Amino acid sequence: MGCILTFVEQRGGTPRKASLEALSQARRLAQGAGWNVCAVLVGHGVRDKAADLGAWGAQTVYVADDEKFALFSAEGYAAAIAAATEACPPSAILMAATITGKDLSGRLAARLGTGCLPDVVAVTLVGAKIQAVRPVYSGKALATVEGCSAKPLVVTLRPNVFLAEGGGAAAQVVDLPPVAAKIRSKVVEVKAAEGGELDVAEADIIVSGGRGIKAAENFALIRSLAEPLGAAVGASRAVVDAGWIPHKHQVGQTGKVVSPSLYIACGISGAIQHLAGMSSSKVIVAINKDPEAPIFKVADYGIVGDLFQVIPPMVEEIKKLKQE
Amino acid sequence: MKCCVLVTYVPDTASIIKIGSAGNRIDEGGIKWIISPYDEFALEEAIRIKEARGGEVTVITYAPERGSTGLRECLARGADHAVHVVGGEATFGDAYAIARVLAAAVEKSGPFDLILCGVKGVGSDQSLVGAMVAELLDLPHISGVVKLELGDDALTAQRDVEGGTEVFTSPLPCLLAAHKGLNEPRYPSLKGIMAAKKVPIQTYKPADLGLDEAELAGGGATTRWVKLELPPAKAGGTILKGEEDPAAAARELVRLLREEAKAI
Numbered sequence: 001m002g003c004i005l006t007f008v009e010q011r012g013g014t015p016r017k018a019s020l021e022a023l024s025q026a027r028r029l030a031q032g033a034g035w036n037v038c039a040v041l042v043g044h045g046v047r048d049k050a051a052d053l054g055a056w057g058a059q060t061v062y063v064a065d066d067e068k069f070a071l072f073s074a075e076g077y078a079a080a081i082a083a084a085t086e087a088c089p090p091s092a093i094l095m096a097a098t099i100t101g102k103d104l105s106g107r108l109a110a111r112l113g114t115g116c117l118p119d120v121v122a123v124t125l126v127g128a129k130i131q132a133v134r135p136v137y138s139g140k141a142l143a144t145v146e147g148c149s150a151k152p153l154v155v156t157l158r159p160n161v162f163l164a165e166g167g168g169a170a171a172q173v174v175d176l177p178p179v180a181a182k183i184r185s186k187v188v189e190v191k192a193a194e195g196g197e198l199d200v201a202e203a204d205i206i207v208s209g210g211r212g213i214k215a216a217e218n219f220a221l222i223r224s225l226a227e228p229l230g231a232a233v234g235a236s237r238a239v240v241d242a243g244w245i246p247h248k249h250q251v252g253q254t255g256k257v258v259s260p261s262l263y264i265a266c267g268i269s270g271a272i273q274h275l276a277g278m279s280s281s282k283v284i285v286a287i288n289k290d291p292e293a294p295i296f297k298v299a300d301y302g303i304v305g306d307l308f309q310v311i312p313p314m315v316e317e318i319k320k321l322k323q324e
Numbered sequence: 325m326k327c328c329v330l331v332t333y334v335p336d337t338a339s340i341i342k343i344g345s346a347g348n349r350i351d352e353g354g355i356k357w358i359i360s361p362y363d364e365f366a367l368e369e370a371i372r373i374k375e376a377r378g379g380e381v382t383v384i385t386y387a388p389e390r391g392s393t394g395l396r397e398c399l400a401r402g403a404d405h406a407v408h409v410v411g412g413e414a415t416f417g418d419a420y421a422i423a424r425v426l427a428a429a430v431e432k433s434g435p436f437d438l439i440l441c442g443v444k445g446v447g448s449d450q451s452l453v454g455a456m457v458a459e460l461l462d463l464p465h466i467s468g469v470v471k472l473e474l475g476d477d478a479l480t481a482q483r484d485v486e487g488g489t490e491v492f493t494s495p496l497p498c499l500l501a502a503h504k505g506l507n508e509p510r511y512p513s514l515k516g517i518m519a520a521k522k523v524p525i526q527t528y529k530p531a532d533l534g535l536d537e538a539e540l541a542g543g544g545a546t547t548r549w550v551k552l553e554l555p556p557a558k559a560g561g562t563i564l565k566g567e568e569d570p571a572a573a574a575r576e577l578v579r580l581l582r583e584e585a586k587a588i
Binding site: 188 | 460487580
């Protein structure tokens with residue numbers, strides 16, 4: 001019987017949401033094919049939580065719990081997942097296309113002598129073959145891609161796209177034998193973002209500011225809208241290049257490609273490179289003075305007007321709603 | 325210090341993408357080709373390392389004929405040597421095949437203390453080749469580098485992750501995949517452009533590296549593009565006029581987001 005193995009990323013023992021999305025999708029694929037659902041957990045002090053993944057559909061959870069996995073290393077984590085593939089062995093390996101997943105997937109695939117379908121937004125089984133859809137040219141086109149490797153393929157799933165749904169019993173936990181890993185490059189320190197700021201790549205709602213906000217200090221206005229929505233703050237390339245906000249906030253072709261459920265673009269005209277980074281958002285809102293701005297062509301809702309006059313009453317109205 | 329930079333030549337990010345007649349590739353008519361923007365950060369870092377500590381910079385690409393134009397641009401910016409593995413049309417999009425070719429080219433051209441590349445090739449957007457090359461060459465790698473401190477036999481690098489920053493250490497040799505923020509790439513100087521014209525480009529076919537491209541794209545292929553489509557066009561949105569009464573438009577927008585879109 002076939003099996004799908006999902007690498008579940010965790011932070012402090014808690015699985016990441018994007019990994020639960022991947023595990024849920026693995027279960028949906030496995031159900032259709034009559035395959036098993038396996039997961040692999042790598043870290044230090046993570047074993048206690050392994051059985052909990054049963055609630056997300058995992059039947060067997062392989063655990064590599066070792067001090068040397070306390071902090072991330074692509075070499076160490078790839079060795080641990082490779083050890084799980086020997087125990088399992090899977091027909092495909094899924095993981096979330098987070099920074100860690102994107103880093104790890106190439107290393108793991110090459111180690112296994114196979115290919116990878118990265119950052120997919122849809123994945124199906126056609127017989128035993130994996131077919132997926134992925135945005136390319138930063139979302140300006142969609143490619144249907146398939147695996148043709150004789151070996152199990154690695155597939156990474158774009159966060160915020162697949163539904164995470166619970167269901168299932170406790171999983172069987174299997175300890176992997178000690179993993180021999182040559183670890184040379186490794187994380188030695190993790191610095192949390194100041195003020196625990198939400199990252200655009202993970203956010204469900206993003207409020208972005210562009211040149212139309214006129215000055216760096218006016219990001220306070222963008223933040224005032226983001227705050228009651230629990231949203232992350234995004235930015236166009238123009239304002240990042242102007243030094244108004246750090247690059248990690250940039251959405252677009254040379255920034256982050258995002259697909260939140262709500263994207264609010266304030267004072268962003270919508271250069272093709274920016275649209276490429278956010279056009280797969282579920283609901284797009286544009287606020288811009290220029291009725292001809294390209295952003296309105298992809299917007300589901302919009303206001304043609306001065307953002308300095310539009311945003312404050314929006315904030316007031318949203319705060320009222322949140323109090324209800 | 326000997327640095328190697330892996331570069332790829334991609335459609336300009338401002339390009340309008342059209343689907344080619346084969347149905348699984350873009351229409352290359354009218355496309356302007358550029359060095360992938362993230363590769364520019366990798367090249368700039370290598371040139372800065374050479375300027376600060378001495379050494380040489382070798383750029384390597386695996387591309388059709390047009391790739392040589394990209395290599396000339398890298399030479400004009402300050403690279404010393406250029407290696408062009410001519411091919412890549414058949415293996416397009418198969419990161420593992422591409423990584424095997426590049427790894428073989430690095431081995432043939434090295435040894436190097438540091439290998440740099442961009443965090444992703446803009447276009448196929450895979451973010452795979454760097455880590456694959458490192459694994460194939462049995463080297464450590466760090467992906468998404470935004471800050472680098474280089475010692476004689478080790479380095480410290482930082483990358484941004486969701487909600488924070490990770491600090492890495494690694495011995496040399498090592499492969500680094502560069503991200504925006506690492507540096508500010510320079511433009512080629514006129515002098516550099518003139519000098520670059522005189523530098524011979526070392527060309528190879530994959531067969532010269534002991535690899536059979538037909539096999540890499542045939543029986544040895546791992547992934548392929550079956551179909552390429554434009555995203556579905558969006559229906560016209562509800563655009564409110566907010567010039568005269570911005571507050572009323574703001575309230576209406578919030579109502580629509582709440583009641584119609586159910587987005588807040």
